[in-house]
Amino acid sequence: METSQRKAGPLDGLKVVELGQLIAGPFAAKTLADFGADVVKIEPPGAGDPLRKWRLLKDGTSIWWQVQSRNKRSLALDLKDAQAQEIVRRLASEADVLIENFRPGAMEGWGLSPDALMAINPRLIVLRISGYGQTGPYRDRPGFGVVAEAMGGLRHLTAEPGRVPVRVGVSIGDTLAALHGVIGILLALQHRHASGKGQVIDVALYEAVFNCMESLLPEYSAFGAVRGAAGSALPGIAPSNAYLCSDGGYALIAGNGDSIFKRLAAVIGRHEFATDPELADNAGRVAHVERIDAAIGDWTAARTVDEVLAALDKAGVPAGRIYTVADIAADPHYAARGMLESVRMDDGSEITVPGVVPKLSATPGGHRRNAPLAVGQDTDDVLREVGLTPAQIGELKARGIVGNKT
Structure with missing residues (x-):
C-alpha cells in the first residue's frame, strides 16, 4: 500500500525520543513507530547505532536495520557534550515518550535523569530498559539478552535432556523486554489521560523473560519441583x-x-x-x-x-x-495476512520484510518510510523543529556535536 493511502495510525501525533541502541529500546520504539508515532532516533555521530553493521549487510548497511529502524528519523548527537544534552532536553520538553536502554546511571551522568526531564515536562513518559533494572544489587552489572534469558529461567529449559542448554536462535530476551516496555507505555498513556502526569517505566530484561515462565516458580514453591529440559516435548502435557x-x-x-x-x-x-x-x-x-x-x-x-x-x-x-525462513517466504497464509511486505530500497531494489503486528481493523500500522540510510539523515529537520537556526546547526556540525548527513 502506498504511503498516501495509509490511514493514520492509532499513535499518530505521539512524539517519541529514542536514545537506545541495538535491540531492546529500538524494538520498543519501532513498534510505536509502526502505529504512527513520530520517533526521533538519536545515534552517535559517525558509525551510528551498532546494529547498522550487525549480521548480513547490503551496500554496507545491515538488512536488519531496515526492519528495526523503519518509520524513524535519525538525529546524530554526541550525548557526552553539554550542548547535545541541551538538545535532548528540548526534545524531551515537547515529547510524549522517551526510551533509553543504557546501563543504569548513564542518563544521570549526562544530566538527563527522568527526574530532570520530567521537571521540564511533567507529562513525559520515560521507558528505561536494562539488564537487571534500575534498583537492586545487580543494577550496575552489564546485561545482554542472552544473560537475561539464562537468569530468567529460559535457558535452563532449552535443551535436550542431559545436553548443553542452547539459545533459541534470536534475541528473545531483548524482544520480550521491548514488548513489556510498549505495554508499560500504553498503560502510562492511559494514566496520563486521567491525571495529566507522566511516569517512569522500569523494565529489566531478566524480568521480562521470567514473566513468561508460566508455572515454573509456583511449582517449585508448592512441590519443590525444578523443571528441567525436555527437548521438543511439553512437560506435563501429553501428547x-x-x-x-x-x-x-x-x-x-x-x-x-x-x-x-x-x-x-x-x-x-x-x-x-x-x-x-x-x-x-x-x-x-x-x-x-x-x-x-x-x-x-x-x-x-x-x-x-x-x-x-x-x-x-x-x-x-x-x-x-517446522518452518525455515524459505518456507515462510513461500507460504500463502503469510502472504494473505500481509506478513511478507515488499519494500523498495533507496537504491531501487526490493527486499521482503515482516509485516506489522498486531492487526487493527480501524487503525492498522504500516510502513510509512524506510529506515534512515545515513546516520543523522534527519538532523537538520529535527533541530529546526526545536528552534535551532541554520547558523547554530552549522556551528554544532563544525564542532562534531551533531552529525552531518552522509
Whole structure:
C-alpha cells in the first residue's frame, strides 16, 4: 500500500525520543513507530547505532536495520557534550515518550535523569530498559539478552535432556523486554489521560523473560519441583511433541485435548487409546506419555511430513511442520495476512520484510518510510523543529556535536 493511502495510525501525533541502541529500546520504539508515532532516533555521530553493521549487510548497511529502524528519523548527537544534552532536553520538553536502554546511571551522568526531564515536562513518559533494572544489587552489572534469558529461567529449559542448554536462535530476551516496555507505555498513556502526569517505566530484561515462565516458580514453591529440559516435548502435557517422519522431517503434533486425543488415536489406528479410561484425561496420558509417543512415532515414521499433516488436518488434530525462513517466504497464509511486505530500497531494489503486528481493523500500522540510510539523515529537520537556526546547526556540525548527513 502506498504511503498516501495509509490511514493514520492509532499513535499518530505521539512524539517519541529514542536514545537506545541495538535491540531492546529500538524494538520498543519501532513498534510505536509502526502505529504512527513520530520517533526521533538519536545515534552517535559517525558509525551510528551498532546494529547498522550487525549480521548480513547490503551496500554496507545491515538488512536488519531496515526492519528495526523503519518509520524513524535519525538525529546524530554526541550525548557526552553539554550542548547535545541541551538538545535532548528540548526534545524531551515537547515529547510524549522517551526510551533509553543504557546501563543504569548513564542518563544521570549526562544530566538527563527522568527526574530532570520530567521537571521540564511533567507529562513525559520515560521507558528505561536494562539488564537487571534500575534498583537492586545487580543494577550496575552489564546485561545482554542472552544473560537475561539464562537468569530468567529460559535457558535452563532449552535443551535436550542431559545436553548443553542452547539459545533459541534470536534475541528473545531483548524482544520480550521491548514488548513489556510498549505495554508499560500504553498503560502510562492511559494514566496520563486521567491525571495529566507522566511516569517512569522500569523494565529489566531478566524480568521480562521470567514473566513468561508460566508455572515454573509456583511449582517449585508448592512441590519443590525444578523443571528441567525436555527437548521438543511439553512437560506435563501429553501428547505434544515433534515426531520424525519417513522423509527425515518432523511433524509437530499437539493431541493434548481430551477429544482431540481420541481423534488422533483414530488417525494412527490405535482405537484402544480412545477407549482406555487411563488415557481419558491429561493426567493419565502424562503417566503413559512414553507409550503414546512411541505409538505416534511409529505411525509418522512410515509417512512423509506432508502425508502426516494432511491426515491430521482432515481429522482436526493440531499439527504443523517446522518452518525455515524459505518456507515462510513461500507460504500463502503469510502472504494473505500481509506478513511478507515488499519494500523498495533507496537504491531501487526490493527486499521482503515482516509485516506489522498486531492487526487493527480501524487503525492498522504500516510502513510509512524506510529506515534512515545515513546516520543523522534527519538532523537538520529535527533541530529546526526545536528552534535551532541554520547558523547554530552549522556551528554544532563544525564542532562534531551533531552529525552531518552522509
